[in-house]
Amino acid sequence: MSEQHKLPHEQIVKIKLNDEQMRENLSNAMHTLQKNRLKLIDEKFNDWQGLRERAKQAKNNALMSLNERLLEFEKNATKNGIQVHWASSDEDACEIIYELMREKNISKILKGKSMASEEIGLNHYLENKGLKAVETDLGELILQLNGETPVHIVVPAIHKNRYEIGEIFKDKLGSELESEPEKLNAIARKHLRDEFEGLKMGLSGVNFAMSEEGAFWLIENEGNGRMCTTASDIHVALCGIEKVMQSFEDAATMVHLLTPSATGQFIPTYNNIITGPRKNGDLDGPKEVHVILFDHHRSDMLAHEDYYEALRCIRCGACMNFCPVYDKIGGHTYQTVYPGPIGEVISPNIFGIDHTGDILNFCSLCGRCSEVCPVKIPLADLIRKLRSNKVGQGKNPPLGANMLHHNAAEAFAFRNFEKIATSGNLWRFSLSKAHYFNWFIQSFKNTLPVVKKWSQFKDLPQIKKNLYKELENIEGVSCE
Amino acid sequence: MKKVYLYATCLGTAAMQESVLNSVKLLRREGVEVIFKKNQTCCSQPSFNSGYFKESKNIALYNINLFEKDYPIVVPSGSCAGMMSHDYLELFKDDNNFERVKEFSSRVIELSQYLDEVLNVNYEDKGEPIKVTWHSNCHALRIQKSIQASKNLIKRLKNVELIDLEYEEECCGFGGTFSVKESEISNAMAREKIKNIQKTGAKYLISGDGGCLMNIAGTMSKMGLDIKGVHLYDFLVKRLEGVKI
Numbered sequence: 001m002s003e004q005h006k007l008p009h010e011q012i013v014k015i016k017l018n019d020e021q022m023r024e025n026l027s028n029a030m031h032t033l034q035k036n037r038l039k040l041i042d043e044k045f046n047d048w049q050g051l052r053e054r055a056k057q058a059k060n061n062a063l064m065s066l067n068e069r070l071l072e073f074e075k076n077a078t079k080n081g082i083q084v085h086w087a088s089s090d091e092d093a094c095e096i097i098y099e100l101m102r103e104k105n106i107s108k109i110l111k112g113k114s115m116a117s118e119e120i121g122l123n124h125y126l127e128n129k130g131l132k133a134v135e136t137d138l139g140e141l142i143l144q145l146n147g148e149t150p151v152h153i154v155v156p157a158i159h160k161n162r163y164e165i166g167e168i169f170k171d172k173l174g175s176e177l178e179s180e181p182e183k184l185n186a187i188a189r190k191h192l193r194d195e196f197e198g199l200k201m202g203l204s205g206v207n208f209a210m211s212e213e214g215a216f217w218l219i220e221n222e223g224n225g226r227m228c229t230t231a232s233d234i235h236v237a238l239c240g241i242e243k244v245m246q247s248f249e250d251a252a253t254m255v256h257l258l259t260p261s262a263t264g265q266f267i268p269t270y271n272n273i274i275t276g277p278r279k280n281g282d283l284d285g286p287k288e289v290h291v292i293l294f295d296h297h298r299s300d301m302l303a304h305e306d307y308y309e310a311l312r313c314i315r316c317g318a319c320m321n322f323c324p325v326y327d328k329i330g331g332h333t334y335q336t337v338y339p340g341p342i343g344e345v346i347s348p349n350i351f352g353i354d355h356t357g358d359i360l361n362f363c364s365l366c367g368r369c370s371e372v373c374p375v376k377i378p379l380a381d382l383i384r385k386l387r388s389n390k391v392g393q394g395k396n397p398p399l400g401a402n403m404l405h406h407n408a409a410e411a412f413a414f415r416n417f418e419k420i421a422t423s424g425n426l427w428r429f430s431l432s433k434a435h436y437f438n439w440f441i442q443s444f445k446n447t448l449p450v451v452k453k454w455s456q457f458k459d460l461p462q463i464k465k466n467l468y469k470e471l472e473n474i475e476g477v478s479c480e
Numbered sequence: 481m482k483k484v485y486l487y488a489t490c491l492g493t494a495a496m497q498e499s500v501l502n503s504v505k506l507l508r509r510e511g512v513e514v515i516f517k518k519n520q521t522c523c524s525q526p527s528f529n530s531g532y533f534k535e536s537k538n539i540a541l542y543n544i545n546l547f548e549k550d551y552p553i554v555v556p557s558g559s560c561a562g563m564m565s566h567d568y569l570e571l572f573k574d575d576n577n578f579e580r581v582k583e584f585s586s587r588v589i590e591l592s593q594y595l596d597e598v599l600n601v602n603y604e605d606k607g608e609p610i611k612v613t614w615h616s617n618c619h620a621l622r623i624q625k626s627i628q629a630s631k632n633l634i635k636r637l638k639n640v641e642l643i644d645l646e647y648e649e650e651c652c653g654f655g656g657t658f659s660v661k662e663s664e665i666s667n668a669m670a671r672e673k674i675k676n677i678q679k680t681g682a683k684y685l686i687s688g689d690g691g692c693l694m695n696i697a698g699t700m701s702k703m704g705l706d707i708k709g710v711h712l713y714d715f716l717v718k719r720l721e722g723v724k725i
Contacts (some may be wrong), residue, residue, distance in 0.1 A: 327671060365655055387529075391531045427519075467497040
């Protein structure tokens, strides 16, 4: 994670809000994804809500017995010939991959789409060691060529339109300037075919791992991920420990929710279930399969009375597709690997609330994310709880909370608000003193230039009535 | 004779008194007796949503003590009703006061739900034919679930044509302190909402939430548009009295 380049919160918001092309691209894309999802659920599912409940239970069962699941997975995967590695930190996970490359004398790996690799900062890590990681997912490839990070966890380059992509290909790959999707695809295909030739090591993420089978499930739409996992001699899969579930049936329930939620597709184009390396008589497949089970603060989350719920996340991105803030500012504004509502919950837990706590502001608590989340993560509630941790309240604070600087003026303002809101006399007194929302102005004048900020964009309502006096004159109303 | 508490909300006592008085009128015309606790203040949503749970709990307990008798607590706002009927339970989940809070919360109802579902009101529309569109407040939609009741009331008015608003379920950017802390994002959201309101061709935007109205109508007014934001309860009274909007 490249946090060293972080811009101040207000500055990045301004820059991205002013990027009209990005906002138009995002708004169009998000509304299409929303419509696709709603249409599919309406047409193809008899009991979507029941499926959500089942998925929530299946995932909770796995999380509540995670220790057992992980050991069972290790046992059965090993039996299948998969080599299982354990990593507690992001750096451990990177190092395991680096060591594997060094041991086999490999200087370049090809990657299928994996947010886990973004989370551990793999590309950067390898680059510092003089090694190369090449993205093969079309969206990731576009971003790698352009020196950007993913803007979305499912559709990483969704903020770019086809004309912009044509420009990037022309500049970075020296191709003709094109804007037709088919032609752009052909340029990427040719470029990647050259890269796939002689591929030694491929890397992938893991969508779901099944402990009873000792196998894992990968879904994708392009086929490039499958090239990484089958055409290479060695396949390395990066798997956060929360991805391990008990049974094949449980994982199937998840897959049924994942693609409809993500893109509005009934099923993904490719389902890859990986049970081990090439066996005697097999015509293809890698000779070695490695799985890296990494923690990176997931155990801390699991131990939390509330935030463990976010470990159910299946990375479908529905919460960001439906977030009215996300489509205005885009994923880069969050300046952390995981953007959108789920990012607001897991980024502070994984990277520390002291580093990423500012993104908790990117939420009007409209609750739409909680409503669409296929595994029923109460995202809005968790964001509110994290805000409480951020101001120094709440039990069991997340990573980095002890490094936070609390806003004393805001805390004072809310203590003042409490004082006024628990006294009828004070309340009426403060109302009588100002024309509009007096407590608000009084309370926040030391913290925020409230009136200025509000009236920059909006006119204020005017007060004409004396409420208490008028109420007393209405027959059938008793003022107590 | 039915007797209810009216919970005016902080915005109602501070800035939108007309809507509070019209809410009383709508209850009175059905013969409902209204008790107005003059020491009422705010439901604590601003502090709750900002993460100040300790302060919010004290305000909640203040309300619970104030509205002590067994009458329904009718709230002309889905947002504040949702806070008191649902979010209070979350706030007091592991608290000794939970049972008291639960009793209080079970009595909270949004005004349009009370009019539509409990009283099943009969409305004679005395206004001219008019086209309006509707903004759904997020908390009313997803927490209090009072939007259908609000729309049902509008549908009882025979001269009012309700035009669907595209992307109705998207937040207008108010979100209480959000609109102050992230005023520029909030403005971008309000502008998006207004773009869709303009597309309906309606000259009136009706909503059952004072905060959203202040946000959307305040922005429309700043932009110099000739679309008027009208609170649902002001709108209903004017239609029933045949007064121009």
